[in-house]
Amino acid sequence: MFNRSKLCASIACSALLFAAPFNQSVLAQDELPETEVNVVGSWGNLAVYQEREKPFWTKTIPEESGGAVTANLRPFTEMGMSGEEVFSLLRQGVLEFATSAIGYVAGTDPRTEGTDLAGLTEDIDQIREANEAYRPYLNERFEEQYGLKLLAFFPNHDLAMACNTPINGIDDLEGKKIRVHSRSLAEFVEAAGATSSSIPFPDVVPALERGVIDCAVSAVLGLYNAKWYEVTSHLYTLPLGWSMLFHAANLEAWNALPENVQTFLEDELQAWEERNWEWAQTDTEDGVACLTGGNCPYGEPASLTLVEVSDEDRKRIHEIRDEVIVPSWAERCGEECTTSWNETVGNVLNTSASIEE
Template identity: 40%
Template sequence: MKRLAIASAVLASAFGLAVSAQAQSLPVTKFNLVGSIGNLSMYTQQEVPFWTKTMPEKSGGAIQVEIKPFTELGLKGGEIFRLVSQGTLPMATTVLNYNTGEMPINESADLVGLVGSVEELQKVANVVRPMLAAEYEGKHGVKLLGFGSYQAQVIYCRDKISSLADLKGKKVRASGISQQSFVNYLGGSPLNIAFAEVQPALAKGVVDCAITGSLSGYKSKWHEAATHLLPMPVNFGLAATTANLAWWNKLDARVQALMTKEVRVLEDNIFAQAATETAIGVACNTGTAPCPEGAPAKMVLVPVTDADQALRKKAFAEAILPDFAKRCGADCVTRWNATVGKAVGITAKAM
């Protein structure tokens, strides 16, 4: 037994040295990366330590990344995918719904009303991954490396609401065409406002309500202007880490392999975190449970009713899915039906 333990220790040590030697043999690879929203946990707790600590460690110091969130770089979010495609940015993480006006296919896995939890979203993202990867590479010169997500996107309002139907007649910040279609269906007026500009817009009455992640809104102090929170999941804020394909193809194959593998680990960690943050965000905004993020706010928690859920499903069937099909086109609908639609048991009709 003692000899076996010694032999195991020697093998473990030798294996560790081999891995270290392999990592140290990688060519030095330095690049800038644009991350997601700078004050939120996906960036602070996942992206930053991954790129500044994990990847240097895994690569024996070869991979060196300078990361900044897009919110500190004068970007609004919707232009990020295009900048990666053009090669202006070598790598970036962005919410896919930010530029669905240019690329309707980016909504494929995160349409309003499509799924009801982060876990369901991750399953759908895995199904749609090959389709999006082929689309990005073939048409946009972009390499898809991994996904991530924020918490459930919920509804913040300045004034009293008691149901989803109360959005009728209100000005509502909505990110992405799918959310805008949803607000239109409810009889509201959707406004496309960059995330960093929403809190002052709520405070000044530029918008009556706004949609974002439950914890995202708390950390950005939306509760200082909004009084009521409806925690029904609208959608989730699926994000993607992408690289310019021409830049990516110039990297050493071993660097590519390591980054591809480790970004998928990052993806799993982000989804796991997002799955717990919806309830934390609701607690922090309303004080209905302990808030591990700071002092709880005092927003009124609006109960989600069966009528709210039925209205959400009706909006998806009558407006959101048909609108997506019309904007995405017949070929896109065929591919959606074969991937996402098959996974969730829904068929979209080409318009």
């Protein structure tokens, strides 16, 4: 039998075990029962939590339920956990509801990153179309393999690259040392002639300042919030991905909820997911503006030089995608996964994956 207390003691997370899974007092059959859900959010210091998750769980859910449904919410960054631990603890039932990044799951299951490989999609319309095609496959994978209910799947915002040396396009990445945070990003920059580095996010600024690395990749608004502009000079907006996030519930915890509460939460999370797609586009535009001297709603704009993607760059990106990124991912993912990907994402993007014999 699973011992939650023993596990939490071993990883110093006893605070995760809240007093009770749900607090219910059944009212009339057509009304929502009083229900409190325990939710672990994403990065507490970033806009995705402060401006998206926190208002949703602490304001929207109580208001739309007439006060019946409430959430006990904390970001994982305040709980001494890593993003990888969130997924593991959610699967084990220590966590009930949680948000995390697909990139944290990809090491465990490469299937999950099938729509957000480096260089795969060029804009938010493409990534959304790919996600809609792939979503049924992911839903099934989360439920059958991991015992999770996938409730929302959406982008944070577009990735970009900040450099402390002048660059004009993808050819200028050759010989550079570039900080990345996923395997496909590492493969991408190495295919462009650069050397990849997995420096932790908090260490990026000093690494750029000391010249340990020349460039670093992050979600564009997060790059501004982390003040990378203080130690860089150029912002390169090549299509590296959208930092996809997911919100899921442990299936045992989900099934313990009354059916009308499940329906209510599914409807609200679906609407919230839709708003997240809109926010992702706005946040991307705001992030670029904040970094390059435009109209910045978050503070004083920086003055990085904007390097846009040329037609020649785009051609090279497609070559790297088709010759390096997708084949490497297919090898990691396996034959069944590759077949499903070709029927969904590959069909939408007019490309295909194959595994060499």
